[in-house]
Amino acid sequence: MKRLQEKLKTKISALLGDAYDLAGVEWGFALPNERKFGDLSATLAFALAKKAKAKPFLLANDIAARLQGQLDEIEEIRVAGGGFINFFLRRDAFLQAQQRDRDQPLPPRGEKVIVEHTSINPNKSAHIGHLRNSCLGDVLARCCRFLGYEVEVQNYIDDTGIQVADVVWGLLHYWKMDLAAIKEVPDLAAMLWDLYAEVNRLFAGDEALAAQRREVHKKIEDKAAPEYEICLHVAQQVLLDHIRTMERVGIQYDLMARESDVIALDFFKAAAAELTGSGVMLPSADPEKKGCLVIHYEREKIEKIIVRSNDTITYVGKDIAYNLWKFDLLGRDFHYRPFHTYPDGHPVYMTSSAPAPAPPRAFGRGDRVYNVIDVRQSYLQNLIAQVLTQLGHPAAGANFVHFSYEMVALTPACVREMGLQLEAGEESKPYIEVSGRKGRAVKADDLIAMLNEKSLREVQARNSELGADEALKLARAIAVAALRYFMVKFNLNTVIAFDFREALNFEGDSGPYLQYAMVRLNSILRKAAAADLEAAANAGAMSVLPGPEKELYWEMLLHLSLLETQVEYALQNHEISSLAAYAYGLCQKFNHYYHLFPMLAEKDPVLRALRLGLLLLFRNKVAKLLVLLGIDIPERM
RNA sequence: GCACCCGUAGCUCAAAGGAUAGAGCAGCUGACUUCUAAUCAGCAGGCUGAAGGUUCGAGUCCUUCCGGGUGCGCCA
Numbered sequence: 001m002k003r004l005q006e007k008l009k010t011k012i013s014a015l016l017g018d019a020y021d022l023a024g025v026e027w028g029f030a031l032p033n034e035r036k037f038g039d040l041s042a043t044l045a046f047a048l049a050k051k052a053k054a055k056p057f058l059l060a061n062d063i064a065a066r067l068q069g070q071l072d073e074i075e076e077i078r079v080a081g082g083g084f085i086n087f088f089l090r091r092d093a094f095l096q097a098q099q100r101d102r103d104q105p106l107p108p109r110g111e112k113v114i115v116e117h118t119s120i121n122p123n124k125s126a127h128i129g130h131l132r133n134s135c136l137g138d139v140l141a142r143c144c145r146f147l148g149y150e151v152e153v154q155n156y157i158d159d160t161g162i163q164v165a166d167v168v169w170g171l172l173h174y175w176k177m178d179l180a181a182i183k184e185v186p187d188l189a190a191m192l193w194d195l196y197a198e199v200n201r202l203f204a205g206d207e208a209l210a211a212q213r214r215e216v217h218k219k220i221e222d223k224a225a226p227e228y229e230i231c232l233h234v235a236q237q238v239l240l241d242h243i244r245t246m247e248r249v250g251i252q253y254d255l256m257a258r259e260s261d262v263i264a265l266d267f268f269k270a271a272a273a274e275l276t277g278s279g280v281m282l283p284s285a286d287p288e289k290k291g292c293l294v295i296h297y298e299r300e301k302i303e304k305i306i307v308r309s310n311d312t313i314t315y316v317g318k319d320i321a322y323n324l325w326k327f328d329l330l331g332r333d334f335h336y337r338p339f340h341t342y343p344d345g346h347p348v349y350m351t352s353s354a355p356a357p358a359p360p361r362a363f364g365r366g367d368r369v370y371n372v373i374d375v376r377q378s379y380l381q382n383l384i385a386q387v388l389t390q391l392g393h394p395a396a397g398a399n400f401v402h403f404s405y406e407m408v409a410l411t412p413a414c415v416r417e418m419g420l421q422l423e424a425g426e427e428s429k430p431y432i433e434v435s436g437r438k439g440r441a442v443k444a445d446d447l448i449a450m451l452n453e454k455s456l457r458e459v460q461a462r463n464s465e466l467g468a469d470e471a472l473k474l475a476r477a478i479a480v481a482a483l484r485y486f487m488v489k490f491n492l493n494t495v496i497a498f499d500f501r502e503a504l505n506f507e508g509d510s511g512p513y514l515q516y517a518m519v520r521l522n523s524i525l526r527k528a529a530a531a532d533l534e535a536a537a538n539a540g541a542m543s544v545l546p547g548p549e550k551e552l553y554w555e556m557l558l559h560l561s562l563l564e565t566q567v568e569y570a571l572q573n574h575e576i577s578s579l580a581a582y583a584y585g586l587c588q589k590f591n592h593y594y595h596l597f598p599m600l601a602e603k604d605p606v607l608r609a610l611r612l613g614l615l616l617l618f619r620n621k622v623a624k625l626l627v628l629l630g631i632d633i634p635e636r637m
Numbered sequence: 638g639c640a641c642c643c644g645u646a647g648c649u650c651a652a653a654g655g656a657u658a659g660a661g662c663a664g665c666u667g668a669c670u671u672c673u674a675a676u677c678a679g680c681a682g683g684c685u686g687a688a689g690g691u692u693c694g695a696g697u698c699c700u701u702c703c704g705g706g707u708g709c710g711c712c713a
Contacts (some may be wrong), residue, residue, distance in 0.1 A: 030655075037656065046655085046693065056693055081656045082693065121713075161713045193693070259713095292711060300640050300709070308711040315713045378641065379708060406642075407707080430705065458675070478675085490650070493642060495706070502649060502662075506675055509650085509661040516675050524672050581651065584660085591676060600672045637675065 001187040001561040002568070004073060004097075005029050005040070008087070012044075015070055016063060025051060029087075029286050031558070035551065038078065038086030039558060047085040056083030091554055092541040098561055099613065102620045106564065109148040114326050114366035115141040115403075118246065118253070119156040119373070121163045122235040124196045125189040126245050126347050127441035128373070128498055129408040130433045135487035135630070136405055137372035138251045139576050142628045143567050144370075151306065153252070155242075156322070158259045161315075163437075165217035167192045168230050173212060179226050182233060189241035190445070192234070193487045197439025243348070249480050250630045252342055255363050259318060261334055264353035267321035268313050270330050275320070280390045281306055297383050304383055313601050316380050323384050327396040328365040336363060355498040369398040375404045375493070384612055403574060405492040405633060414498055415440065431497040442498065451479035454504055463636065474634050481511030481631040488629065489580040509584055513632055517587035518622060518633045524599050528612055533600065539613020544606060550598055553614060556589045558619045567628065583625050590618060 008029070013022055027044040045060035052059070060079040065079055067085075076088040117137020120130050137153070158164075171177045175195070185191055203210045219227040223311045239256065246252075262268070275295070276279035284294040284303060291309030295316075296302075306317040324330040338358040339350035349359055372379060381402035389397030409431035415422055420440055426432055434441035456475035463471065486503050490496055506512040528534075542553055559582075566582045569575070599615065602608040626633060 030653080033652090033659090034654075034656075041655085043655070049693070084656070100667075121708055158713060163713070289711070297709095302639085302709070304709095305711055310711075312711085314711075318713095375642070376708060409706090433707090460674090462675080494650075495643075497649080499649075507661085508675090511674085513661095516673080520673055520676080527672065573653070575653085576655080577651085581660090588660090592678090595668090595677045598672065602672095629647080637673075 001558075002565045004094075008040070008071065008073065012042075012067060012070060015067060016272055019066065020048060020063075021051075022048075031562070032084075032086065035555060037080060037084065039089045040087040041488040042085040042087070043083075045079075045085055049083065050505075059496055060085050087341070089450055089558075091557075092543050094115035094561075095542050095557060096538070098557060098617060102537075102617055106146065106148045108150075111367040112150040112152065113141075113144045113363060113368045113370065114152050114154060114364070115144065115370045115372065116154045116156055116257075116326075117141075117372035118251075119158070120242055121158055121161060121436075122242070123163045123167045124193045124238065124436050126242050126444040127434055127436060128444060128447060129441065130242075131249070131444050131447070131483070132405065132408050132487050132496065133372055133374065133475055134246050134251050134405070134485050135249070136492070137370075138630055139370065139484075139488055139579070139628060140370060140403060140571070142630065143571050143576075143579075146567055146624070146628055147564075147571065149355055151369075152254045152366070154255045154257050154326075156257050156259070158315075159231070160220065160260050160263060161219055162213070163196070164231050164235055165213055165220055166199050166203075167196050167234060168220065168227055169213045170195045170217040171230060171234075172216070172227065174199060174202070179233065182230060187241075188234065189238045190443070192238065193436070193443065194439065197438060200437045228523060233297065234354060240340070245448070247342065248448055249477075249483055252346055253348050255336075256339055256348060257322065257334070258351050261353045262318050263313075265332060265334060267325060267330060267332055268317055270332050271317070271324055272307070274324075274391055275306070275387070278391055280387060288319065295383065295387060297379070298386060299382060300379070300426075304380075319380065320384055320387055323369065323371075323388070323400065324391075326364055326366050326369045327393065329393055330389075330392075333364065335381065362546065366399075368401065369401045370401045371398075372403045372405070374407050376407065378402060379469050403492075406495045407433055408496045408498055410440065410442070411499065414500065415516055417500070418442070418507075431495060433505075434498075447503065448479065448483065450500070450503060451483055452476055455479040455482070455506070458506060459637075474637070477632045477634050478506065478512050478515060478637070481513070481515050482506055484630050485511030485514070485580055488576045490558040491577050492574055511629075512582050512628075512637070514587050514622075514626060514631060515633060516637050517590050518619070518626065519617055519635070519637045520594065521590065522633070523636070525612070525615055525619065527600055531600065533608065533612065537616055539609045539616075540606060542610060545610060552589070552593050552596070553610070556586070556593060556614060556618065559586055559589065560617055563621050563625060569572045579625065579628060583622065583629060586618070586622055586625075 016022060025047045027042060029040045029042055032038055032041045038520060045063060047055045049056040049059050057079070060083040064077045064079050064085055073090055073093065074087050075090045078086045080086055099491065105161045115137055118130065118134045120126055141151050141153050171182055203213060218229055220231045272281065281293050281295050284292045289305060293307035294305050297304050304316060305314055307313055321330060334351035335354060335356045336349045337352045340346055349363065373381060378568065385397050385400045388400055411431055412422055412427050415432060416546045424517040452475055453476040456471060459466065459471050459478070461473045482494040489509065510636045542550060545553055566579060570579045597611060599608065599611045602611065623633065
């Protein structure tokens with residue numbers, strides 16, 4: 001469909017070139033929401049009318065008359081709605097083209113995209129807020145791959161920050177554990193979840209304890225025993241826990257980039273030379289920030305401290321260096337070591353500061369960078385984009401994308417439901433932000449467990465003859481679909497006020513609905529094959545279909561043809577949710593069609609072949625779409 | 638104070654400046670002896686927070702106001 005639209009636009013521009021001055025006129029095609037307005041609608045007359053100060057309706061009529069009969073793909077052109085030029089496609093030709101081209105992959109783009117997502121502090125289990133991040137990032141990466149980009153997924157591990165020191169202090173001085181005892185803990189991340197919340201409560205009211213925490217942080221930075229070893233162990237174990245959690249929902253990484261390596265390899269020193277040399281980073285003129293090096297943030301006219309008066313580097317400073325590296329603009333590289341291998345054989349590498357054999361593929365060197373980070377970090381992300389441009393890298397500045405999304409929050413009712421305390425004044429709030437620090441969040445593993453449990457009950461109720469292992473496997477696939485769909489179905493700037501009932505929904509606008517449609521469709525195609533009713537990829541001419549069915553058939557065909565366009569739209573407009581909506585709409589259309597027209601029982605072989613041919617095309621397109629959403633299609637449901 | 642986001646059906650959300658603002662959930666009717674009812678068909682539910690403006694056309698863009706949220710630290 002995308003190629004067809006481009007082709008038509010070129011032809012139309014050529015045909016009208018003599019009569020109209022199209023230079024600078026912005027116009028395009030849209031799919032009218034009702035088929036009576038045609039298959040493609042052009043707003044050309046409106047755009048032209050604005051420029052020529054003429055009546056859109058008259059212009060549209062003239063244009064339509066000039067184009068009539070000139071375009072091979074078009075059956076008819078009509079003018080409606082005061083100036084819309086509506087095109088009706090030649091349906092049989094379109095059907096044949098769709099069936100012919102359905103397995104053509106998109107050509108490689110020759111560009112590398114780096115997607116950073118997840119990036120959870122390695123000091124506690126992941127929660128639902130992190131799941132939104134990872135699901136969005138994962139679908140984003142899959143879309144880029146689908147569109148022909150080389151994709152590298154990075155997960156940034158802040159293993160040196162104060163939050164890790166928090167739990168190290170807690171383990172060592174509050175729970176009085178030593179390294180050996182800590183290594184014995186089976187589910188460290190979940191245990192630290194509670195510890196992290198508890199120590200933060202303690203620190204809040206006690207300056208002496210807070211000082212102890214800073215002391216622990218300093219010992220970690222100085223690599224002092226046993227703090228440093230405990231820190232390393234904690235960060236590694238928690239990271240493995242995160243990897244396990246995300247793997248459960250089908251999310252994988254290529255590279256774990258550690259902040260400790262950014263520091264150890266002096267990345268900032270290289271960045272600082274550039275920043276100072278170009279005058280982007282300056283000593284602060286503010287007496288309160290005496291001795292600090294700052295960058296002026298133009299958008300809000302404030303200064304951001306990059307180097308503190310004690311010469312230590314702030315988080316932004318490290319992040320600037322790291323992002324320069326992503327674009328290969330730093331002149332330095334990490335070392336790399338294999339870290340983990342997924343069951344499917346996919347390896348994950350970890351950065352390292354110690355020299356190591358070169359990995360089989362080069363990391364970094366991105367042409368475009370997506371940082372999937374919630375909207376609350378916009379200020380810092382915008383600052384980084386500004387700095388890239390100021391350092392003389394406008395291309396990098398333009399290709400540095402903060403893939404920003406709103407937070408996941410809990411409703412006060414949800415907080416109470418979990419047996420947690422509400423603070424003063426929170427009862428009347430619409431929602432309360434999730435916080436690992438306060439221990440106020442739904443743990444990712446807990447939510448997945450609830451989904452698995454509910455899913456298993458549903459599976460057993462419907463498939464009593466299924467073995468326990470099979471049922472469990474099926475239940476998990478359904479749970480993952482429900483979770484992933486829920487996490488991406490909202491617009492990015494919609495705050496998700498988390499609700500157990502909605503997250504656990506398997507009906508209607510949900511992941512399992514999509515799976516169910518595909519399972520049903522596959523079942524029909526399986527039975528068709530068994531009954532020697534060959535489903536032909538080239539099923540004939542749809543013009544032989546009777547009226548109402550023809551319209552439904554066409555509706556599905558037309559929308560199926562939009563897959564590539566939809567993925568490009570989702571990427572360009574940062575609306576992953578539009579893909580979920582697209583998938584849902586397609587499956588709704590299929591279910592509707594299914595209930596009206598029999599496939600296997602149809603006696604007329606011509607009709608049957610047409611219907612089965614549509615199912616083949618549907619399976620082809622929607623299977624690709626569900627891969628993008630990370631939703632598996634089970635054998636049965 | 639400065640910057641950003643949101644306000645649409647009872648609830649949760651869609652709507653790519655376009656044609657009659659759509660879904661799901663909840664409610665009510667109906668459809669399994671027929672390709673899987675995790676489905677489908679139907680009913681009901683709306684002055685898109687308010688007022689101005691721009692436009693052939695505004696839920697969408699601009700201005701102001703009202704109501705909510707977030708960010709702005711020598712934390713990360």
